[in-house]
Amino acid sequence: MKEVGNRPENPYLSQATADQRDYIINGVKVSGYIPGGRLSSPDLRWETSTQLNLAMDFGLFKNRISGTVEVYDTATTDMIVNAAINQTTGFSNQYQNIGEVNNQGLEVTLNSEIIRNKDFKLNLGASFTKNKNKIVSLYGDKDGDGVQDSDVGNRWFIGQPISVYWQWKGIGIYQKGETIPADAGTGLIPGDIKLYDANPENGAKPEDADRILTSRYPEWYGTVTLGMEYKNFDFNADVYTVQGITRDNPYLYGYNEGASLRGVKNGLKQDYWTPENPTGNWPRPRVGNDAPNLNTLGLQDASYIRLQNITLGYTLPADLIKKLGLSNFRMYVTGNNVVTITDFQSYSPEKNASDYPEPVSYVFGLQVGF
């Protein structure tokens, strides 16, 4: 089951601990301790989840086809979330029990023994998971409009998933001869990014209403497993897929990732606008600065299909094993994370740009039983 809230990584995050911040006086080090930016949470409680789970296990044709279908509805209250607090208090965040989040979902797993002979077996399995995450309530209805209040500062909106992107979106490039409104931005010229404007009547200045909300969660994910046995050979392959997920990709807009179009660092090749290439979908390069609003082009589809595991093995014939005095002798080769197919332009569709990506590994092995 997917995580429904934020799990703190380190212990003691609700305690009032101080950071060590030393200094030098007269060339000599002096010790210093000061509370950090996180306020302690002495009354922090555990999250409570109430779950309704309906599952049906079935088997057909003498269990040649078997599977499970499960639907669930989980309400989690008192979620432990790292809430941002207003910085004039001197602190910027605190772990708090907040509100209620609802997760509804469907999990289907299916397993079928398509062929079951003495010499040849073929199994096919699949699973499908879909989860919908939604914030039900946060702090109550403090502004008295009859609806639960959203928390804009933390990007928590009622009725939306708890983890979202909420940013302006680039929808095109200003062309030569096109009028660029003065309040869209200073110094914008043909070749710069045009932002989505929800209310053009009230001016072109980018506002909160123009921001687009995108969930950070996938629409669904699943696996397909293929297993075969032919005489003494065994073969297994797992394919894993995540679909409908959008991720922020710094390789599209970050200076350190080479996306600045300044001729300073190497990066992804883009079809950028020039007066000779007005159909380019990327903004014009500039020498001194990044293109304005370049980060609004940063969200990219990170759906992927990955051949997670592929194994081929050979077990020695039973009589040969017995002659050697062993109980088992199998040789195998396994590949992990062999192929990933995705449109996400980075080292891995699952990891952040600066993280170490998942390695591809091949293992040759020998299983011997004595």
Place this chain on the structure above:
Amino acid sequence: MKNRNFLFVLALIFPVAFSSCEEYLAEPVKDQISTDYIYNSPAGLEVGVNALYNRMRQYNLPAGDNADLWSNVFFMACTDLGLHRTWNTPYGTVHTPANFTGSKWSNGYRIIDRCSAIITAARSIDMDATSKKKLVAQARAIRGEVYLDLKEQYNTILIDTIPTTPQNLNDPVEYKVASDADVWKLINEDLDYAVANLDYKVLPGRYGQGVARHIRGKAAMWQKDYAGAAAQFEAIITEGTHGLVSLTEVWGQNANHKESLLAYQKDFLLGASNDLAGGGGSWLTGVFCQRLYEKQSGAVAGQFEVINDVNFGGQSLGWFFPNNYLKSLYDQAKDLRFKTYYYPDNYLEYAVNNPKHPRFGQPITKPEENYRRFHWSLKKYHDLEKLIGTNDSYKDIIYYRFAETLLLASEAQHYLGNDVKALDYLNKVRRRGYTGLAASTSAVNDITTWTINNYLDESARELAFEHNRWFLLKRLGLLVERQNLYMKTSTSGTLAGEGPINMKPHMVNMPIPQTQINLMGNPPGFNVGY
């Protein structure tokens, strides 16, 4: 038998079942310092105050390339003396808290809360009265200074002297702009206490009475209390601990001399990041310096004329430069500051330093017109100990110095009608600039009439790029006008590409981060004009 076993087990379970297990779940933290220690013991109070210095250093002289650095560079560079080349163009639509000074708000209030915690906790700690007063005085000096900073930067701020605890976090708060009277009262009281309880002679790095009076004087200038300001500055000038030093010493390798009222201490061996005693490497040396080692013209057989050399500033960035308006203010022949505070403006004064180049030792050839590679650059933050290939510098940097005291005193005395004294102080700074000596009786270059322009020009010559001119011009109401006249931007790095930057009047106040306004519940009165 069975019954016996049954009873035996029952007897074991019985007591356990009735004891509460909640206290077993409460786990005391054994490997970290609890905040209780800081606020309940004399030793804790001392380390609490030391940590404030660390945070102030990060607030004003941060390590690395990040929002903290940009906040500070903004106030140094974006005045009428600056030329912008790269990174976010100030005063445009990207003049947002994220790009510029948002971290001043968050860091500032964090420091203020920690000061308030120390000040409040000290009342109930049992310790020697003099030591306690000194510790509280340091905390109050810092709090007063940071509130003054916030008031100067944002104008519409909140004030709060109650330290935040989990218990009072959710007390109902009315977020409204603090009135000027309340803000100044708070700042004045904090700084007056600091002045009353700190000594002039303190160890290098500590707040002393000199810097407390200097900041109190600045606050008084903002309140147009010129008599009060003049009194503060006069006290520092006559007391004698602080004075001018010779010109080459001012921004030399050692920052802890008598002209320094407060210098942030750094040390490479004790450091490598903001958290540690030695601090992290500051990029200031490179921000205002050209990258001469990228000069292409005159290259022979692939060898550049200039290689990276600490004498030319080492690894540099060239984000901002002193502009032609500032250059026009100097008498280049006679004012020694032109050669001391800046790298040479004439390319012939640089020698080819690449041993593989045939013209090694001879003057370089004319550089191509590219400001990133060659432009008149600032030498104040020059660090001879900076390693080649890194932007990091661990040189101690002066934050408040006596020359500024003299200039502000000059201004205050003028408003009180004492032009003789005003000119005397102004000319002390000027004579040091022209002769290079800490004190001189030669009056040949003296200014004879005190006008606001004479004053601003001398202040520019002495204090350019030291983070105070922006506030001086704002206080005098001249910031927008002068900004639009003189500050230039040239992203192409050429003279032809230089253009003005359009600063709008509301931009004299910094924008508060929108997320913070949201978290406060969108109260009115903040971010006027944005």
